[in-house]
Amino acid sequence: MKEDIAGLIDSALTRLQATGQLSEDAQWSVSxxxxxxxxxxxxxxxxxxxxxxxxxxxxxxxAQLICDALPASxxxxxxxxxxxxxxxxxxxxxxxxxxxxxxxxQGAAFGRNHSGQGRKVQVEFVSANPTGPLHVGxxxxxxxxxxxxxxxxxxxxEVSSEFYxxxxxxxxxxxxxxxxxxxxxxxxxxxxxxxxxxxxxxxxELAEAFLRxxxxxxxxxxxxxxxxxxxxxxVRAFAVAYLRREQDLDLKAxxxxxxxxxxxxxxxxxGAVEHTVQRLNANGHCYxxxxxxxxxxxxxxxxxxxxxxxxxxxYTYFLPDVAYHLNKWERGFERVINEQGADHHSTVxxxxxxxxxxxxxxxxxxxxxxxxxxxxVMRDGQEVKLSKRAGSYVTLRDLIDEVGCxxxxxxLVARAPNSQLTFDIDLALSQSNDNPVxxxxxxxxxxxxxxxxxxxxxxQWHPEEALTQLDRLEQEHETxxxxxxxxxxxxxxxxxxxxxxxxxxNYLRDLASDFHTWYNGHKMLVDDPALRNARxxxxxxxxxxxxxxxxxxxxxxPTEM
RNA sequence: GGGGGUAUAGCUCAGUUGGAUAGAGCAACGGCCUUCUAAGCCGUAGGUCGAGGGUUCGAAUCCUUCUGCCCCCGCCA
Numbered sequence: 001m002k003e004d005i006a007g008l009i010d011s012a013l014t015r016l017q018a019t020g021q022l023s024e025d026a027q028w029s030v031s032x033x034x035x036x037x038x039x040x041x042x043x044x045x046x047x048x049x050x051x052x053x054x055x056x057x058x059x060x061x062x063a064q065l066i067c068d069a070l071p072a073s074x075x076x077x078x079x080x081x082x083x084x085x086x087x088x089x090x091x092x093x094x095x096x097x098x099x100x101x102x103x104x105x106q107g108a109a110f111g112r113n114h115s116g117q118g119r120k121v122q123v124e125f126v127s128a129n130p131t132g133p134l135h136v137g138x139x140x141x142x143x144x145x146x147x148x149x150x151x152x153x154x155x156x157x158e159v160s161s162e163f164y165x166x167x168x169x170x171x172x173x174x175x176x177x178x179x180x181x182x183x184x185x186x187x188x189x190x191x192x193x194x195x196x197x198x199x200x201x202x203x204x205e206l207a208e209a210f211l212r213x214x215x216x217x218x219x220x221x222x223x224x225x226x227x228x229x230x231x232x233x234x235v236r237a238f239a240v241a242y243l244r245r246e247q248d249l250d251l252k253a254x255x256x257x258x259x260x261x262x263x264x265x266x267x268x269x270x271g272a273v274e275h276t277v278q279r280l281n282a283n284g285h286c287y288x289x290x291x292x293x294x295x296x297x298x299x300x301x302x303x304x305x306x307x308x309x310x311x312x313x314x315y316t317y318f319l320p321d322v323a324y325h326l327n328k329w330e331r332g333f334e335r336v337i338n339e340q341g342a343d344h345h346s347t348v349x350x351x352x353x354x355x356x357x358x359x360x361x362x363x364x365x366x367x368x369x370x371x372x373x374x375x376x377v378m379r380d381g382q383e384v385k386l387s388k389r390a391g392s393y394v395t396l397r398d399l400i401d402e403v404g405c406x407x408x409x410x411x412l413v414a415r416a417p418n419s420q421l422t423f424d425i426d427l428a429l430s431q432s433n434d435n436p437v438x439x440x441x442x443x444x445x446x447x448x449x450x451x452x453x454x455x456x457x458x459x460q461w462h463p464e465e466a467l468t469q470l471d472r473l474e475q476e477h478e479t480x481x482x483x484x485x486x487x488x489x490x491x492x493x494x495x496x497x498x499x500x501x502x503x504x505x506n507y508l509r510d511l512a513s514d515f516h517t518w519y520n521g522h523k524m525l526v527d528d529p530a531l532r533n534a535r536x537x538x539x540x541x542x543x544x545x546x547x548x549x550x551x552x553x554x555x556x557x558p559t560e561m
Numbered sequence: 562g563g564g565g566g567u568a569u570a571g572c573u574c575a576g577u578u579g580g581a582u583a584g585a586g587c588a589a590c591g592g593c594c595u596u597c598u599a600a601g602c603c604g605u606a607g608g609u610c611g612a613g614g615g616u617u618c619g620a621a622u623c624c625u626u627c628u629g630c631c632c633c634c635g636c637c638a
Binding site: 050127291306310317344346371435517 | 563564565566567573574575576577578579580581582583584585586587593596597598599600601602603618619630631632633634635636637638
């Protein structure tokens with residue numbers, strides 16, 4: 001639709017060039033905006049404003065010339081020149097109504113496109129180390145990352161989702177020591193409790209399971225406990241498997257899964273870390289200082305150089321990070337999106353710098369990052385800071401158990417990643433019009449309910465006939481709804497390319513609102529068969545778009561509530 | 562001190578990538594259920610878009626300075 005109108009403007013301008021009213025070397029790219037105010041028509045262009053100066057004309061005069069030169073089109077009802085020189089386009093009712101046919105025809109495919117052209121993209125998200133249950137921040141990462149995957153898939157990319165975790169570093173050692181202490185009856189606060197030990201209740205549960213010699217099956221491993229608390233290696237292996245399984249279950253309850261689980265330890269085993277060091281060294285970007293080996297990341301935009309190999313001979317996390325991303329590049333992902341908490345933002349420049357230092361032809365701004373800000377959980381107007389099991393933070397599981405998967409996902413994905421998020425438990429729980437999740441789902445359920453009622457009346461809906469009767473959709477509320485539906489493909493495309501799933505959440509809320517307004521004001525199941533057919537068709541089109549959109553957010557679309 | 566993010570209605574937040582009179586929801590107030598689900602709808606009220614300067618036909622949006630809040634600045638991840 002938009003392209004069609006843009007094409008008309010284009011030919012008008014070319015015509016003006018031919019008649020000499022516009023200079024031969026004038027250049028333009030037609031921008032068309034959907035209008036905010038329906039008094040301004042359906043689409044508006046500022047083309048006359050941008051070209052007026054070069055043409056030596058007043059914007060409104062040029063606008064008039066363009067309008068006069070527009071080719072005739074059945075799409076266009078009329079044009080108006082408004083304000084400083086905008087051209088407003090009023091579409092014919094028929095061209096607005098046609099969207100219903102498109103939606104019913106394309107069904108679940110409506111809104112999807114092929115702009116990704118099957119190119120490979122990887123989305124890495126959550127990537128929590130197995131040292132405890134997932135917290136709300138991981139939940140935000142999971143909701144945003146998973147929705148991003150769905151959006152990229154919907155726009156023609158070949159998507160691989162990945163979870164990276166460290167199963168061997170200092171934090172894991174700390175975990176093992178904490179579990180071991182619990183096994184030996186030592187509690188947080190005791191003199192023998194390890195420094196910086198994990199104090200949560202789950203450590204005690206883990207210790208008990210270890211002593212009971214349980215066998216743990218996680219997504220990527222099976223580990224049987226030896227029950228020997230003196231063997232720290234046994235404890236470590238068991239603890240990692242135990243917490244991996246717990247995180248798996250949390251993610252499953254959140255309806256999120258991953259194509260690949262990638263272990264940091266694998267980078268050591270395969271020699272990738274060593275290879276990366278050699279490569280950086282060979283390129284002359286390293287130096288020794290204070291007994292450590294440094295990478296001169298300042299050569300690549302970092303604000304200070306970074307240690308790669310510690311004084312004790314071990315590597316910092318930075319080096320495996322670089323090796324890991326090199327590995328991603330070698331796997332052929334021309335696009336990689338890392339979804340992480342904003343507290344990791346300092347790694348962005350560092351990793352990119354490390355990749356540049358490899359001199360492998362990796363693009364400067366690669367990979368992409370989506371960083372989400374902190375989540376605050378509120379209940380009864382008070383900030384909730386702790387969960388009993390985790391000790392120091394609110395777990396994702398707490399939220400899912402309390403408000404459900406749908407509401408949790410929606411709330412965590414409905415805000416711009418880059419803004420701090422307040423998760424209001426009372427709001428997420430409320431089954432009222434306060435709650436946008438139910439508001440949107442209710443729109444879907446209502447449309448389904450209409451079909452059931454239709455059946456109860458003994459009526460049939462005739463889709464093919466309906467498509468010839470769409471001209472009966474002439475109410476103002478119906479026009480608004482049609483215009484809204486028409487926007488959906490652009491919303492999906494934009495949410496995917498800008499990595500902003502929240503814009504889709506907002507759209508769905510607006511769509512639901514338009515639908516409820518219409519539903520409340522106009523009866524669908526009227527006696528007039530043509531009108532009834534047309535309205536049911538519109539209702540079904542809305543149902544389809546709501547279902548398609550919710551699916552991209554990972555939220556269910558119930559048929560009744 | 563340095564870096565990043567952010568600041569929009571009393572509250573939670575949008576704002577179609579620079580467009581026309583800045584929008585929703587909640588909270589407040591007033592209406593609508595013998596009619597397809599009231600988990601809904603309609604109306605009223607609410608603003609110096611943190612502050613100053615700049616860029617241009619046009620700025621909440623871009624640049625700059627300042628202020629507040631959040632995050633990071635480890636040979637932890």
